[in-house]
Amino acid sequence: MFARKNRAERTAEEAWEHLSSAWTTAGDSAGKAGRKGRRLAARAGDRVTSVTDEAVSRAAAAADALAGRRPARPWALIAGVGLFGVVVGWAVASTARAAIERQAENEEIELAETAVVVTPTYDDH
Known part of the structure; x- marks a missing residue:
């Protein structure tokens, strides 16, 4: 004490x-x-x-x-940091979404290029 x-x-x-x-x-x-x-x-x-x-x-x-x-408390600073976090989060999410879409398109193209298409043939036998 x-x-x-x-x-x-x-x-x-x-x-x-x-x-x-x-x-x-x-x-x-x-x-x-x-x-x-x-x-x-x-x-x-x-x-x-x-x-x-x-x-x-x-x-x-x-x-x-x-x-x-x-x-x-420095409310203006807290609000500014929060807003900055929202902007950075939005940018990261947009970039990630675009990367996932590009990857899906590339995989679809690769599958289309390597796909084996079986076409039936009609023989007169």
């Missing part, structure tokens, strides 16, 4: 450290970008936005972890 509590405390401490680090990094990046000239501001703005977005994302994940909430 104590090991579990210690593990939870360690997880909370690590999450807090990540959260603090992410906000500090976002603040430092924003401060540096603010001191640059107008010419560099546009490029730095994109960088700050991405860093800030990452910091907010990490902060939200850390807050969720501290609150005991599990991350959401």
